[in-house]
Amino acid sequence: MKFHRLLALTLLTTIGLTTPALAEDLERVYQLTSTRECPACDLSRASFVLSDLSETNLAGANLAEANLNRTNLTNANLAGANLSRAILFNANLTGADLRGADLRxxxxxxxxxxxxNLDGALLDGANLLGAVGLPQTIATPEQMYVWGLAEYQRENFRGAINYYNQALNAKPDFAHALLARGVSRFRMRDFNGALQDARSAEQLYLTQSNPEGHQISGQFIAGIEALQEAQAQGDRRASGAGGGNFMNFLGSITGLLFRFLF
Structure with missing residues (x-):
């Protein structure tokens, strides 16, 4: 028996916490960390925060409510594992086998x-906000759009743009995402990028027979152009914060962007 396992068992015995169930749990944790093999193990509520569990075999394991915060699970075999209510915040699951896993x-x-590989995985109620590399079968362009709006509401404009980009990669004619990205770019003072997105959205709305979207994007374009003209003329008061009326208009656009999807 290696020293660190013996020490852990000794400490647990000393403070009177050793029970057959606890000792068995400790053996399973040791088995996983030492052999990287623990298929069908009961590791529910176990904590592996910041652990390196890359390429481990946890197929069919019970990891319900386990704390895997920032854990490295690269290429891990988690097929059929129970990960319901598990904490996987910022975990690295790159290349992991999650076929049939319960991630509810x-x-x-x-x-x-x-x-x-998320084929057959159960994801009802899972919080995927900010997750990177989601397959389109899991996160639709519409879902990416909603997450982008949520990031915009938090004033995380760069994060919002990232979601809109993913939505547009999957659905290039997604006019709402184009207009929303334009608004986020404007808030980041990328006025040229905002204008380009707004013009593209305006054309798409026209093609898609969406008069409301066409009108709003046109008003957005006019506002940006007026702001750029004020900047060119050196009117700092008008250009410094985008102008009070125009910023109020942006707020109304945001509400409409939420309503557009529904």
Missing amino acids: GADLREAYLTGA
Whole structure:
């Protein structure tokens, strides 16, 4: 028996916490960290915060409510694992096998899922906000758009643009995402980028017979052009914050962007 396992068992015995169930749990944790093999193990509520569990075999394991915050699970075998209500915030699941895994209610915010196999995985109630590399079968362009709006509301404009980009990569004619990205670019003072997005959205709305979207994008274009003209003339008061009336108009656009989807 290696020293660190013996020490852990000794400490647990000393403070009177050793029970057959606890000792068994400790053995399973040791088995996983030492052999990287623990298929069908019961590791529910176990904590592996910041652990390196890359390429481990946890197929069919019970990891319900486990704390895997920022854990490295690159290329791990989690097929059929129970990860319901597990904390996987900022976990690295790149290339992980999650086929048939139960991820209902799991916290997957900002997790890395590039190349992960999620075929048949249960994701009802999972929090995927900020997750990277989600396949289109999991996150539709419309879902990406909603997440982008949520980031915009938090004034995380760069994060919002990232979601709109993903939505547009999957659905290039998504006019709402184009207009929303333009608004975020404007808030980041990328006026040329905002104008380009607004003009593209205006054309798409015209093609898609959406008069409301066409009108709003046209008003947005006019506001940006007026702001740029004021800047060219050196009117700092008009250009410094975008003008009070125009900023109020931006607020109304945001409300409409939420309503557009529904």
